[in-house]
Amino acid sequence: MRIGLLGTGPWARMVHAPALSGHEKVEFAGVWGRRPDATAELADAHGTRAYEDVDILFADVDAVAIALPPDVQAPLAERAARAGCHLLLDKPLAATVAQGRAVVDAARETGVASVVFLTTRFQPETETWIAEQADRAGWFTARADWLGAVFTTDSPFAASPWRREKGGLWDVGPHALSVLLPVLGDVRHVAAAGHGPGDTSHVILEHVGGASNTLTLSLTAPPEAAGATVELRGAAGVTALPASSAGALAAFGRAVDALLGAARTGKPHACDAGFGLRVTEILAAAHALLQ
Template identity: 70%
Template sequence: MRIGLLGTGPWAQMAHAPALDRHAELDFVGVWGRRTAPTKELADSYGVRAYDDVDALLADVDAVAVALPPSIQADLAVRAARAGRHLLLDKPLAPTVEQARAIVEAVEAAGVASVVFFTARFQPETEAWISEQAAAEGWFTGRAEWLGAVFSGDDNPFADSPWRQEKGALWDVGPHALSVLLPVLGEVRRVTAAAPGPGDTVHLVLDHLDGASSTLALSLTAPPAAAGATVELRGTTGVTVLPESTESAVSALLRASDALLAASRDGRPHACDAAFGLRVTEILAEAEALLNGG
């Protein structure tokens, strides 16, 4: 599969480009970015073509990996799907429900495969745990704490990200927490409460259709010593906690690429496809409306 990379920022440099370059079944064709110099620099470091025209890149590939802010990803994902290109996307899928739904509609109309990179869903330890808990019954409550120090630590490469500064932890780490809770506790009937905390911290309470409830604490402004991710489930089988993963983001992206290849070959949607990304976006938007007094 010939694949191109859209984006040249820290995430593209740290994760996407190395993964695309290392994958044995991907032909990493080139890079498109919004700025000429970084695009050329990243492309040259992998010996691929630097594109100044996104449509020229789309014409040369079978798929694209996207490492761009959500609003830009949303527009380009629709464009790529309409061109018949498979999509390896990042979370959140889009900053609005309307934009996320447009991606899903474009994917379905074109019959292309899509995978959204929710990291925990592509790490062996965490994905195995999620699958095991999803097969169990009798869950009573779930608790997810996803606390980052992006805005409180030193020299974080994502601290200057305009979309993170605008949308905060709800939209950045909220998708990670939801990607773990939804497969286990089931569909969310409604967001019953949403309250702000220190900095960009938010607290959510979710009501799940199967009867369980869950709470989420999300932040990018936690003290560095307090940062970390925890998911705890309680039910008839007892208490269980999401295991830590030793896998890097590059290794997880290699597995996400495997998932995209499989979906493109057999036509079966992956569990983390654009439709799942849309559902996550809908929940985030509902929470955001509550936080804004809606």
């Protein structure tokens, strides 16, 4: 599979480009970005082509991997799908529900495969844990604290305009939902408990199976307090999301494998664009309540 990369920011440089260039089953066919100098630099670093015209890249590849802000990703993903390209997407899928639905519609109408890269879902230890808990009945309640220190350190993502605007709800919220939805089922009610320090938000979710959970999401945590905790309580007892030894680079390689499998078999992946849309719908509902 020939894969092109859209985006030249920190995430593209740190994860997408090296994972694509090092993957044995794909050809890293080119890069397109909004900054020509950065596009040429990233392409040169990985021995691939820099594209000035994104539509030419779409015509030259079988799939695209996207590392762009959600409001930029969604319309480009829709165009790529309508050009016949499979989609390896970042989270969140889109900045609005309408944008996300347009991507899903385009993928379904053209039959292209899609995978949304949610790091925790593509790490072996956490992927196995999620599957095991999803097979158990009787979950009563859960909590997820996903606390980043992006705005309190020298993180390369601190200058990201969309993260400044959307905050932890939209940046780390998808990670928490990617763990909870497969285990507790879809969400039937969303409530917002209020604001915390900085961009911190507190959200309460009621799931169709009857369980409820609380989310605390932030990019403003002190470095010493940063980290992710997911705890489930129910008839099976108490269990917590394990740590993973696999970093983002290895996880992205597994996401590439997932896209290859979905494209080959025609079977939708659990983290396809449709799942990304559902996550976007939940985030948008919480966001509206926090305004």
